Amino acid sequence: MLLVVQKFGGTSVADADKIKAAAARAVKAKRLGHQVVMVVSARGKKTDELVGLAAEITETPPAREMDMLLSTGEQESVALMAMAVQTLGEEAISLTGGQIGIVTDSTHTKARIRSISTDRMRQALKQGKIVIAAGFQGTDEDFNITTLGRGGSDTTAVALAAVLQADVCEIYTDVEGVFSTDPRMVETAQKINRISYDEMLELASLGAGVMHSRSIEFADKFRVPIRVRPAYSDAEGTLIAPEPADHLPVVTGVAFVRDEARVSLSKLPDRPGVMQVVLQKMSERKIPVDMIIQDVGDGGLAEVSFTVPQNDLAETLTAAEAAIEELGAGEVLHGTNLSKVSVVGAGMRRHTGVAAQMFQALCDAEVNIGMITTSEIKISVLVSRDQCEKAVHAVHAGFGLHKEHALTPPLGQSHAASPTGATFTNEEWETDVIAKLSSMEDIVVSDVCLDREQSLVTISNIPDTPGIAAALFSANAKADVMVDMIVQNISHSGLAHLSFTVPKAQLQTSLEITRAAAEQWPTTELNSQDHIAKLTVSGIGLRSHTGVGERMFHALAEANINVQLINTSEVRISTVIDLESGEAAHRAVLDAFGLEG
Template identity: 55%
Template sequence: MSLIVQKFGGTSVADVEKIRAAARKAIRAQRQGNRVVMVVSAMGKNTDRLLELAAEVGPNPPAREMDMLLSTGEQVSVALVAMAIHELGSEAVSLTGGQIGMQTDSSFSKARIRSINTERINRLLDDGKIVVAAGFQGIDNDLNITTLGRGGSDTTAVALAAVLKADSCEIYTDVDGVYTTDPRLLPEARRVDVISYDEMLELASLGASVMHNRSIEFAKKFGVPIHVRSSFSDTEGTMIVTEQESSSAPVSGAAMTPDEARVTVLGVPDVPGKSLQIFSAIAEKKIAVDMVVQNVGDGGKADVSFTVQRKELATTLATLAPVVDAIGAEALTHDDQVSKVSVVGANMVQQAAVASRMFRALAQADVNIHMITTSEIKISALVPRDQAIDALRAVHTAFSLHEKPSDAKSWSEIKADRAAGVEVETLVSRLRDDALEALTLTGISVVEDQARVTLFGVPDRPGIAADMFEKIGAAGISVDMIVQGYNGEEGSTSVSFTVDEDALEPSLKVAKQIAAAHAMRGVQGGGNIAKVTVSGIGLRSHTHVATLLFETLAADEINVQMIGTSELQVTAVIDSEAAVRAKIGLERVFAESLAK
C-alpha cells in the first residue's frame, strides 16, 4: 500500500470550512488505497497574532518561550483537522512534533532536525488511522519544544516523507504550483509542470515563497517527489523532482529578492586570512550571506562585497566595525536601497551568451547593475530597489519565460522514462539517520588551467556589462565565472571573469578594446589559476561553510583572488600551484560532511 504525505499551509486551514476541505482530501486519498499522513500549519494569521501578543508583553522575549508560544498554533490546527475527519466518518489521530518523534537540536526558533522516530506513526497507520502531524515543531534532548523557523511545516512534511519512504509529498497551498516568477508581481508568469530540485533550491533561496529551501534540501537528499498543488482546485500543479521541464531552455525561472543590503569592506590587504576574519565574524552571528564578491586586488588591496537581508544590516555593520580596523582595511560602506534579480536554469551551463542576454535586457530597461555573481545554474544582479520590478519583467521577457518550451516534458512523460529504466540518483543511502539535516557535501573539486581577466574603472551605468559580454561572446570566448563588485571609486566599478587558460590572450585583446571604447582605467590578466569548489546541500543555511573554506586556505597560506557563491556551491579562485594542497586540506576538514 502506497504512503502519501499531505501538507496544508495556513491559508488552507484558515477557517472551519477550509479545515473540512482539507479533511476531505485526506479521506479521499485514504479511500483510494493510500496510507495518509497530514502535516498542518497554524490557521491563517494565527502565528502573526501570537507574535503580536508576545510583543505586547515585552520587546525581548526569551527564544525558548517564543517557541513554546508559537507551537500552540499548530496544535490547535491538528486537533481541529482530526475532529473534522472524525465528523466525516473516518479515523484520525493528531500528534505534536514531539509525539511524532521529531528530535531537533536546541537552536530555538531555527532548530535543525536530527532524527525522527517513526514507530508511533507506523503503528497508527497500520491501524488504519490518518495521522495528523503538527508542522514547524519538534523537541530537543531536554524535551523543550523547538520550532524550525520560517517554512518549517514544509520542512516537517518533506522530512517525514523521507524517513517514511513515502511515494510522494503533496504540498497544498493557495497557489496551484510553481511559476516562472511570482505571479503577484508579473501576471504573465507561467506555471511549470516540472522543475528540478537544484532549480527549486535556487529559486527558494531567492525568495520564491511557494516552498522553503530547507524542505527542498531534504527532497534532494532523499529523492522525495514533491507535488505542489492548490488547496482550492484539482489543477495538476507542479512536480519537483530530479529532472527539469525542458532539456533546451537555458532559464527556467526568474526571481526578485526585494529587501537586500550591500556591504563592502574596502581596501582589504590582499594576503591570506583576511576573508576568513570577515566571514567568521559574520558566521558567529548566524547571519546568512548571499552574493559574495571578492574582486582581484589592485595595488595590494582588494574589496570584499556581499549582500545580507536588509533586516540584518545593522547587526552586520556592528559586527564588522572592529574587524575593519583589525585587518587593516580602509573603510566599510553599505547600501540598503538595493534588490537582487536572478535567473535560474539547469541548462545554463551548456549554453553560451546567457549572461550577456540578461545584461542586455537590463540595459534596454535602463536598469543599472551594482553587483554580479554567477554559478553553473544562476546569474544574479544587484539593482536599485526602485527598478527591481522593471528588472524582473525585463529578464522574464528576454528569456520568454511566459511561453512553454517546445520540448517541455510533463510529469507523466518523466514517469514513463523512469519506468523504462532511467536511473534517478539520490543521496539517501549515504546519510546518517541521526543527522538528517546535517550539511551534506557532494564533492570538492578543482578545475585547473584557468585564467582571469579584470577590467578596472568600469563606468557605473546601464549597458556596460551587456556591451562587454556581447563583445566577448562575439569573439568566440566562453566565459565561466563573472563577478562585479563595488570598489568605492566614484562612478565606476571593476569586473572580473574567468576563462580557460588558452583563451587568455584573445580575452585580453578584447578586454583592452572594451576598455578603450569606454575609457576604462585599465585591464589586468593572468593565468596559472585554479577554481576550488565545495558543492553540496545546505551551504547557505550552514553559515560555517565559507568560514571553514577560508580558514583552511589561510592555514595553508593560500591567497584567494576571487570568490563566488550560490545555494549549491562556494568557489574560490587561487594559484594553480596551491590547488592540490587546497583540495587535500578541504577534504580533510569536511570529511564528515562528504557523502560517501
C-alpha cells in the same frame, strides 16, 4: 498502494470550511488505496495572534516559552483536522511533533532535526488511519518543545516523507504552483510544470517565496519528489524532482529580493586569512550573508562586498567593524535601497551567451548593474531598488518566460532507491535516512572540486553605466566563448572593475574580442592570468549554515593560500587561487569538511 504525505499551510486551514476541504482531499486519497500522512500548519493568522499576545506581556519573551506558545497553533489545527476526517467516515489520529518522535537540538525558535522515529506512524498507517502530524515542531532530548523556524511545516513534511519513503510529498498552498517569477509583479508569469532541486533551491532562497529552502535541502538530499499544488482545485501544480537528463530550459525563472543592503570592506590587506576573519564575525552573529564578491586585488589591497537583508544591516556593520579592528586595516562602506535580481536555469551549464542575454535585457531597460555574481545555474545582479520591478520585467521578457511551458509527464516510479542508487527495504531505508538526518543538518558540503583548465580576464576602469556588461559579454558570446565565473564589485568612483574566467583554450580569443569591445572606453585596462585554479565547494544548505564559508576560508588561511576572486550562490562557493596552490588548497578544504579526495 502509495504512501503520500500531504502538507497544508495556514491559509489552507484558515477556517472550518477549509479544514473540511483539506480533510476531504486526504480521505479521497485514502479511498484510492493510499496510505496518507497529513502535516498541518497553524490556522491563518494564528501565529501572528500568539506573537502579538506575547508582545502585550513582555518585550523580551524567553525563546523557550515562545516555542511552548507558538506550538499550540499546530496542536489546535491537527485536532480539528482529525475531527473533520472522522466526520467523513475515516479513522484519524492527531500527533504533536513530540508524539511523532521528532527530536531536535535545543536551539529554541530555529531548532534543527536530529532524528525521527517512524514506529508510531507506521503502526497507525497499518491500522488504516490517516496520520495528522503537527508541522513546525519537535522536542529536544530534555522533552522541551522546540520549533523549526521559518518554513518549519514544509521542513516537517519533507523530512517525514524522507524517513517514511513516501512516494510523493504534496505541498498544498494558495497558488497554482511555482511560477517563472512573482505573478503579483509580472502578470505574464507562467507556472513551471517541472523544476529541479537545485533550481528550486536557488529560487527559494532568492525570494521565490513558495517554499522555504530548508525543505528543498531535505528533498534534494533524499530524493523526495515534491508536488506543489493549489488547495482550491485538482490542478497538478509543479513537480520538484531530480534534474531530467535532457530538455533542460536554459532559464527556468527570475527571482528577486527587494530589500537588500550592501556592505563593502575596502583597503583590506591582500593576504591569506582575511576572508576567514570577515566571515567568522558574520557567523558569530548568525548573519545570513549573501552574494559574496571579492575582485582581484590591486597594489596589495583587496575589497570584499556582500549583501544582507536590509533589517540585518546594523548588526552587519557592527560585525564588519569588528573584522576591521582584528585585521588592523580596512574601511567599512555600505549602501541601501538595493535589490537583487537573479535568473536561474539548469540549462545554463550547456549554453553560452546567457549572461550576455540578461545584461542586454537590462541595458535595453536602462537598468544599471551594481554588482554581479554567478554560478553554474544562476546569475545575480544588484540594482537600485527603484529599478527592481523594471529589471524583473525586462529579464523575464528577455528570456521569453512569458510563453507557456511544455506539459510535465506524470510522476513515474517511487524513489525506492537511495541517492546512490542502492535499493533498500523500508526498514533499511528508514535506518539509513535517520542516521543521516543529523549530518544533513550539520555537515552540508558534498563536493570540493579543483578546476585547473581556466584563465582569468580582468577589465579595470570601465564606466559605471548601463550597457557595459552587455557589450562585453555579447562580444564573447558571439565568439562562442564559454564564460564561467563573473564578478563585478561595487563602483565607488564612477569606474567599475569586472573579472571573469574562461577555458584556457579560449583565453586569447576572449582577450582579442574583449579588447576590441572595450576600445570605446579609453580609460579601460585589460589584464589576464593564464595560470589559475578554480576551487569550488558545493553542497546543500550553504546559505542556511553560516559557518560553511568561515570553515572553507579558515582552511585556506591555515594552508597560507591567498584568494584572488570569490563568488557565491545558494549551493556553491567558488574561488580563484594561484595554480601552484591548487592541490594544497584542494586537500586543505577536503580535510576541513571530512571528505575524501
